[in-house]
Amino acid sequence: MNIILFKVALLLSFGMFFIPKKIKYSFGLLLHLMLIMASTSWAFAVLRGTILTLGLGVGTWSGPITLVIDQLSAYFMLIINLICLCGILYAGGYLQPYLPKKRSVFISLHLFSFLWLHGAMLLVVSMQDGIAFLLAWELMSLFSFILVIFEAQKEATLKTGINYLLQMHLGFAMIMLGFLIAANQTGDLSFEGVNNFFSQSDNVPLFLVFFAGFGIKAGFIPFHSWLPRAHPAAPSHVSGVMSGVMIKMGIYGIFRISSLLQNNLHTIGIIVLAAGIISGLLGVIMAIMQHDLKKLLAYHSIENIGIIGIGIGMGILGKSTGSNYLMILGWGGALLHTLNHALFKSLLFFTTGNVYYAVHKINMDHLGGLAKDMRYTSMAFLIAALAISGIPPFNGFISEFLIYNGILTQMSSSTFSHSILSVVSILGLVLIGGLCIYCFTKAFGLSFLGTRREEHPHPVQEVPAIMLVPAFILITCMLAIGLVPSFFVNEVVGVLQNLTHTTVNIDPLLLSLNSISYVNMILIVLIGGVIGLRAWQRSFVKVAVGPTWGCGYTAGDFRHQYTPTSYADSLRELADPLIQYHRVYKSFDEQEIFPLPKTFHTESKDLIEEKTILSWVHLIVNYLPKAGIAQSGLINHYLIYPMLFLLLIGFLIVLNIL
Amino acid sequence: MLSIILIVASVIFFPGVIVKTKALFSGRKGQDILQPWHDIIRLLKKGSVYSTSSSFVFQLGAPIYFATVIVAALFIPFEENNCIISFSGDFVFFAYLLGLGRFMIIISALDVSSAFEGMGANREAFYSLLMEPAFFILLGSLAMFTGYSSFYDIFASLHYNSYFSFIIAIIAAYVLANITLVETSRLPVDDPLTHLELTMVHEVMVLDHSGFDLGIIKIANNIKFILFSMLSANCLIPQSLDLWMRIGILFLMQVLFAAGIGWFESFRARNKMIMNAQYILSINAVAMILIFAVMIIKNKI
Numbered sequence: 001m002n003i004i005l006f007k008v009a010l011l012l013s014f015g016m017f018f019i020p021k022k023i024k025y026s027f028g029l030l031l032h033l034m035l036i037m038a039s040t041s042w043a044f045a046v047l048r049g050t051i052l053t054l055g056l057g058v059g060t061w062s063g064p065i066t067l068v069i070d071q072l073s074a075y076f077m078l079i080i081n082l083i084c085l086c087g088i089l090y091a092g093g094y095l096q097p098y099l100p101k102k103r104s105v106f107i108s109l110h111l112f113s114f115l116w117l118h119g120a121m122l123l124v125v126s127m128q129d130g131i132a133f134l135l136a137w138e139l140m141s142l143f144s145f146i147l148v149i150f151e152a153q154k155e156a157t158l159k160t161g162i163n164y165l166l167q168m169h170l171g172f173a174m175i176m177l178g179f180l181i182a183a184n185q186t187g188d189l190s191f192e193g194v195n196n197f198f199s200q201s202d203n204v205p206l207f208l209v210f211f212a213g214f215g216i217k218a219g220f221i222p223f224h225s226w227l228p229r230a231h232p233a234a235p236s237h238v239s240g241v242m243s244g245v246m247i248k249m250g251i252y253g254i255f256r257i258s259s260l261l262q263n264n265l266h267t268i269g270i271i272v273l274a275a276g277i278i279s280g281l282l283g284v285i286m287a288i289m290q291h292d293l294k295k296l297l298a299y300h301s302i303e304n305i306g307i308i309g310i311g312i313g314m315g316i317l318g319k320s321t322g323s324n325y326l327m328i329l330g331w332g333g334a335l336l337h338t339l340n341h342a343l344f345k346s347l348l349f350f351t352t353g354n355v356y357y358a359v360h361k362i363n364m365d366h367l368g369g370l371a372k373d374m375r376y377t378s379m380a381f382l383i384a385a386l387a388i389s390g391i392p393p394f395n396g397f398i399s400e401f402l403i404y405n406g407i408l409t410q411m412s413s414s415t416f417s418h419s420i421l422s423v424v425s426i427l428g429l430v431l432i433g434g435l436c437i438y439c440f441t442k443a444f445g446l447s448f449l450g451t452r453r454e455e456h457p458h459p460v461q462e463v464p465a466i467m468l469v470p471a472f473i474l475i476t477c478m479l480a481i482g483l484v485p486s487f488f489v490n491e492v493v494g495v496l497q498n499l500t501h502t503t504v505n506i507d508p509l510l511l512s513l514n515s516i517s518y519v520n521m522i523l524i525v526l527i528g529g530v531i532g533l534r535a536w537q538r539s540f541v542k543v544a545v546g547p548t549w550g551c552g553y554t555a556g557d558f559r560h561q562y563t564p565t566s567y568a569d570s571l572r573e574l575a576d577p578l579i580q581y582h583r584v585y586k587s588f589d590e591q592e593i594f595p596l597p598k599t600f601h602t603e604s605k606d607l608i609e610e611k612t613i614l615s616w617v618h619l620i621v622n623y624l625p626k627a628g629i630a631q632s633g634l635i636n637h638y639l640i641y642p643m644l645f646l647l648l649i650g651f652l653i654v655l656n657i658l
Numbered sequence: 659m660l661s662i663i664l665i666v667a668s669v670i671f672f673p674g675v676i677v678k679t680k681a682l683f684s685g686r687k688g689q690d691i692l693q694p695w696h697d698i699i700r701l702l703k704k705g706s707v708y709s710t711s712s713s714f715v716f717q718l719g720a721p722i723y724f725a726t727v728i729v730a731a732l733f734i735p736f737e738e739n740n741c742i743i744s745f746s747g748d749f750v751f752f753a754y755l756l757g758l759g760r761f762m763i764i765i766s767a768l769d770v771s772s773a774f775e776g777m778g779a780n781r782e783a784f785y786s787l788l789m790e791p792a793f794f795i796l797l798g799s800l801a802m803f804t805g806y807s808s809f810y811d812i813f814a815s816l817h818y819n820s821y822f823s824f825i826i827a828i829i830a831a832y833v834l835a836n837i838t839l840v841e842t843s844r845l846p847v848d849d850p851l852t853h854l855e856l857t858m859v860h861e862v863m864v865l866d867h868s869g870f871d872l873g874i875i876k877i878a879n880n881i882k883f884i885l886f887s888m889l890s891a892n893c894l895i896p897q898s899l900d901l902w903m904r905i906g907i908l909f910l911m912q913v914l915f916a917a918g919i920g921w922f923e924s925f926r927a928r929n930k931m932i933m934n935a936q937y938i939l940s941i942n943a944v945a946m947i948l949i950f951a952v953m954i955i956k957n958k959i
């Protein structure tokens with residue numbers, strides 16, 4: 001029954017191109033709801049029971065495509081559905097200004113691709129067969145490409161889109177290579193084949209191939225360079241879904257592969273851990289240097305993928321030492337952080353979209369003072385910022401706490417090298433947490449607080465209520481995880497126990513989590529109490545409003561505020577070798593009697609991208625023009641080339657080489 | 659419950675002792691030891707002035723900061739006398755809870771659109787991000803040494819079976835004392851009495867808070883001070899003594915610590931701003947020594 005609903009939704013999507021523009025959105029929403037109904041019912045059935053196998057009724061040359069939904073798939077399905085639902089609801093408001101401007105076919109294509117991205121992600125998490133998995137993976141990349149180039153009339157957007165498409169195919173090639181290597185030895189092009197391969201030979205090389213392939217999607221450094229380009233180019237509901245769930249498909253793949261690993265776990269654990277710590281730290285440091293709000297969030301996705309990587313790495317190390325508790329807590333933290341990051345990152349992208357909707361600017365240098373005009377948007381952004389910094393009583397803390405707890409409980413019994421790794425990962429997590437606070441006080445404080453840095457042509461208003469609905473849904477989920485963590489942790493641990501076929505007693509952890517929820521309640525009550533006390537105190541004293549204290553002088557105007565560049569300055573001194581920061585300005589000329597208006601801004605470079613990708617590209621670009629010698633423009637030269645070619649072939653045949 | 663009573667008792671006289679010591683060293687008679695509290699009570703009764711550029715965030719900042727410090731106080735044990743809340747990994751929660759307060763106070767400072775407060779906010783965020791690793795390495799190595807990961811269990815079992823623990827305890831107490839100075843922005847990182855807004859950290863962030871809000875921020879700062887000094891006292895006091903003896907030692911240590919800070923602040927100037935990062939990183943380095951000491955004692959190296 002549900003499989004028919006699923007198929008009908010995907011088939012009906014082609015109708016999108018033939019219906020009037022007005023009802024396209026409602027039609028899209030309906031189809032999304034059909035997908036969500038079908039897949040959510042599967043997911044709940046699987047979380048309560050056993051693996052579900054469903055035939056899709058179509059096939060590839062390797063056989064009919066079947067959906068195999070186990071608990072891990074079900075967990076990811078629920079995340080995909082929640083975020084895609086919020087995304088399509090948000091698109092209802094966000095796309096309004098575009099509707100009159102865009103041609104009908106583009107709107108159809110956009111909504112069609114959005115639906116198919118949703119469907120493709122659901123298929124990715126439920127495919128066991130290699131060919132079908134790669135097919136779903138490719139669909140996901142293609143439709144997200146179409147979504148990214150929604151504003152393709154801008155040249156930069158189109159260029160970014162092509163860059164994105166290329167990088168995704170690089171990842172695709174790596175994953176395919178991984179499956180082929182496994183199939184070559186075992187004759188089985190599927191995850192089962194990978195499993196068999198792992199049981200027979202060295203795990204490290206094949207894991208690295210898969211890690212690179214899935215890592216490009218997830219955005220591990222050094223495979224991250226598409227993220228800070230594609231997210232700012234895409235419309236906000238797309239960035240929200242892409243950063244919220246699509247990059248998590250990479251994490252899904254890494255989880256699948258990690259659960260199959262059988263030997264050399266120690267080495268693999270260290271590799272994943274190192275990738276996690278490096279991605280986390282560099283991601284957040286580069287985020288701090290950004291002025292573009294969406295670019296900042298994109299670098300933050302890299303940081304959060306880093307935290308997930310630390311969790312996965314610790315889990316693999318736990319498996320290597322036979323410490324099931326560490327394995328379940330590390331992977332559990334990573335899996336819960338996947339959900340948490342999906343929640344707060346999509347919320348951050350949606351609220352940033354609200355800012356763009358209201359003022360048509362996204363650069364922090366031009367924002368400021370939005371909290372007074374856009375109260376709900378700024379509250380939502382603030383909550384998401386607190387959550388992403390891992391601050392209680394919100395959800396981000398819970399997943400980081402799981403990883404900490406896993407590391408701390410086995411620290412006293414571990415060997416020297418494991419202790420060092422534990423200390424390094426704790427250090428990484430703490431530094432990431434501190435840098436995250438630094439980054440989000442900057443992002444929130446400078447774009448929403450203070451006074452406007454620039455006058456906006458239109459009066460700034462709160463966005464329509466429809467665009468705030470997803471924010472309320474997401475905040476409710478975030479608070480639920482923050483206040484009742486034991487329920488969610490239990491579910492996640494259940495998924496992992498099912499995946500790894502182990503049982504672990506997590507009662508001490510649940511005890512801690514229950515205490516955390518009590519303390520969170522106390523905290524909230526206390527905050528309410530203090531605010532109430534202040535309100536009571538105000539009933540008999542005078543409360544006045546006045547200008548900001550200017551330290552003996554009259555307070556200056558908006559130009560005296562701290563800017564994004566100055567806020568990031570203290571970190572810049574420490575991290576300069578990594579970020580290649582430089583100022584862009586023209587100084588005053590001595591001869592300049594009547595100075596012209598000058599501009600000043602700062603830029604930072606992505607050193608990793610520069611060294612790993614761009615330097616090679618520049619090398620090739622430099623040498624390719626040398627081949628231009630052959631292109632002389634004279635027809636007689638061009639006639640010689642085929643002649644030379646034939647001669648060459650002739651020689652080779654004579655010499656018996658061909 | 660005992661630890662809360664001890665925290666309240668210490669917090670009453672602690673700020674007064676610092677001020678009094680400083681007065682005595684500069685040759686003045688000095689104010690009454692309870693004067694800081696009279697000032698705070700006066701503030702609590704006063705009306706407030708809010709900046710025209712501030713929004714709802716500014717209204718939330720001070721109460722949340724205050725509440726986080728109060729809740730953090732519930733985690734502090736006094737050796738084997740149980741504290742109100744304790745669970746494994748509670749020090750992680752403790753640090754992140756203080757992070758919430760810090761986050762709110764930083765964004766309230768940014769809300770008034772003053773360059774001075776922006777400067778303070780930036781420094782607070784930066785120093786605490788450098789400081790936090792030291793705290794985690796410290797507690798992490800104590801967790802490695804004792805095999806527990808909550809404040810209560812760590813301090814209850816720290817001096818249980820070997821005298822090596824005192825080596826650990828002394829380094830830990832030293833690191834914690836330094837963390838106290840940075841967290842509460844005293845010398846050598848920040849001089850709370852200077853009137854050069856350009857060089858201040860914590861005090862400059864709250865320039866625009868007034869009346870009730872400023873009052874609770876000051877209370878919270880005083881409590882924060884006691885929380886960290888209680889932690890270092892917990893490291894040092896051996897459990898074999900009886901309860902009254904230990905309470906006596908605790909108060910003696912608190913008074914000495916306060917007087918020490920007063921003495922220190924009377925005789926030296928604050929660091930150059932640019933040296934602060936180095937100073938904080940050196941505390942981290944000392945904390946790293948601790949972790950290697952623990953590894954050696956536990957026969958891991």
